[in-house]
């Protein structure tokens with residue numbers, strides 16, 4: 413029997429784990445983190461590496477160590493060059509990741525790790541019972557749901573059928589497989605940071621033509637929501653709203669979906685000027701196989717020929733873990749908002765001993781919930797409550 417089980421060992425789950433261990437709310441033998449990957453935050457490392465991201469979007473105080481200044485101190489004591497970039501002090505990704513690894517090693521996180529996928533959850537006489545794909549079952553006093561959304565790629569309608577027919581020509585960045593051929597021409601689809609990073613990286617590395625296709629003009633924003641959402645400026649009013657439909661509308665309005673930083677915008681425009689990148693702002697009507705690979709038919713502009721399509725069209729918007737969580741919600745009458753997401757208390761507790769983090773905590777934490785800032789908030793609230 414465990415004191416805590418955390419489902420999902422990504423940025424969110426590992427933030428909670430680190431906080432619980434750091435504050436000695438749990439010992440290594442009393443904590444279990446279940447995740448299909450081999451090690452902590454592997455999914456994050458894999459997709460940020462795949463898109464060639466070198467700096468985070470968030471500032472230096474957003475990381476997984478409970479001490480907000482820890483990354484600053486770490487950069488100095490390890491003598492990192494250009495550790496932070498720009499006015500907002502965005503950290504180098506490799507340094508951020510190494511800082512996480514050293515924190516996890518220090519706290520013994522890997523010894524709490526179980527490589528598996530959760531497929532069910534039940535509650536009996538004050539204990540939560542978690543069942544996994546390998547048919548094992550683990551009991552705990554407390555469970556944290558931190559499954560994230562990135563493992564469920566969103567495919568536009570026109571892509572789904574074609575993808576089944578040409579799996580090697582159409583790939584989503586959130587798919588856990590490699591396969592970008594730098595000798596091929598590649599069209600990147602998407603208008604946000606992931607697509608922009610990919611287009612920037614491919615423009616530098618690819619030997620074939622690179623095209624970025626986005627539906628809307630570039631939206632330049634420093635962050636994916638206004639920093640006012642991190643503190644009382646917007647949260648005081650938000651916290652007073654008792655209607656969850658209204659909270660969801662506010663979150664949707666506040667999140668700058670499909671936006672990119674000025675730095676990335678400038679780099680993409682430079683690649684375009686240097687003819688290393690073609691930028692197309694139009695909607696895709698249809699994609700058909702052609703002699704040369706794929707022909708992308710656009711709504712208002714000429715068709716585009718490409719060998720491969722790389723989708724950076726985000727994640728599905730559905731409830732994380734819905735395949736098994738929907739049954740748990742019904743069985744245990746867990747309160748949900750009209751959008752289907754959890755209604756939890758201020759400690760992020762859904763039912764006694766059942767906690768949420770990340771997207772699942774969004775209605776309580778507001779628009780930053782899915783980010784590292786949200787992970788810090790979730791970790792602090794969950795650790796304080798125990």
Ligand SMILES: Cc1cc2nc3c(=O)[nH]c(=O)nc-3n(C[C@H](O)[C@H](O)[C@H](O)COP(=O)(O)OP(=O)(O)OC[C@H]3O[C@@H](n4cnc5c(N)ncnc54)[C@H](O)[C@@H]3O)c2cc1C
Pocket residue numbers: 419420421422423424425446447448449453454455456459460463467468469470474528529530531558559560561562563605606733770771782783784785
């Ligand atoms: C390209 C990109 C760049 C980003 N950059 C920033 C940034 O600079 N700053 C910032 O604050 N935010 C950033 N974000 C947003 C956010 O911080 C990341 O998406 C982060 O990975 C979210 O953490 P997570 O734990 O929710 O999800 P993940 O890191 O994806 O982890 C979730 C884990 O749960 C596992 N899991 C899922 N289902 C189950 C199950 N049933 N059983 C067991 N395990 C399961 C998954 O396999 C995965 O390992 C970025 C996002 C993207 C896509």
